[in-house]
Amino acid sequence: MDTVEATERLLEAAENLFYAKGVQSVGMDAVRARSGVSLKRLYRVFPSKDDLVAAYLGKRDERWRRSLREFVAAHGDEPLAVFDWLHEWFGEPDFRGCAFVNSFGEFGTPAPGVSAAIQHHKDEVRAYVRRLVGETDLADQLFALMEGATVLAAIKSDPGEALVARRAAETLLAARR
Amino acid sequence: MDTVEATERLLEAAENLFYAKGVQSVGMDAVRARSGVSLKRLYRVFPSKDDLVAAYLGKRDERWRRSLREFVAAHGDEPLAVFDWLHEWFGEPDFRGCAFVNSFGEFGTPAPGVSAAIQHHKDEVRAYVRRLVGETDLADQLFALMEGATVLAAIKSDPGEALVARRAAETLLAARR
DNA sequence: CGCAGTGGAGAACGTACGTTCTCCACTGTA
């Protein structure tokens, strides 16, 4: 096994475990067991747990945004498609809310790399919605709806929150000047 | 010091510490130090940390909802006042998002009492907004906006998210049939 | 004064975990 495969396996294991149980509830040994990568190599690739967490968030950010982008593009870049994508996501069996919001909640003062990853994710999503919608104000309102729907869908285990937000978005888009 | 004063001091210490740093980052000994209540008494009042956490969330729920209710009532029970209250809350120096959302993020599978406290809080707030607005659908949309604004204000340290959500709420209310 | 009982300070216990270290099997090379 070479370094790149070890990295892939580590990140996949980290993503599954951290997202499902929370970062603090998962030990490095659990990551080792799930990935099949030895501790020695793990610490050569990621010198500390903070590094692994930051890398996990970075990878998840890219995957998450690509998935959203592709879905929406396949639906003609119609802004409302964002909420249809959310609805699908909320319905996945292992859905447990936004990984970045969850990580934010876990740490009073996150490690710098972790904090940066959280900020970066939200900035990028906001920028994406702005590009999609054109109007900054309206885009920020839709973004808030997305976040609220995600939080509530997670806590209530109810994918229907996406449809509530979608109806609000329809009204906001229809009121666009 | 009697039991009721010990309970008060413990809950106040717990609320400050847990909200600021996250539940998992605060040890029972820190609660003891901050409250001035001995460990022995602490464990007589709250037999486990989970019990203390559940009680902390319960107390915070009541305080938080009372504050919101009173503010909005003082503004004629105008639904938009909710977002003005949020704006004030977001501006407080120790604001760090919704304690219940943060706790949800911390635990993969929360203790039953903790999970119940989180659910109860969101159910109560939603019910309150529904009473305030009258229409269930519209109320749920406003509720999603509230949650989204809270998450984003915390992560970006930007109270202005309340005003973004407020403008969206204005549009939704104006579109009311 | 004598004493049972209460409560506090903090030591102790068991466990978990981040990180490092030890030991050994294995590989490629001469």
Add this chain to the structure above:
DNA sequence: TACAGTGGAGAACGTACGTTCTCCACTGCG
């Protein structure tokens, strides 16, 4: 075969923490 180097398994180390236990000072009562 001899050997240097690499990597893995897992022990070890230091710390933190939830929870319990020990010891002692103090109180109220006879």
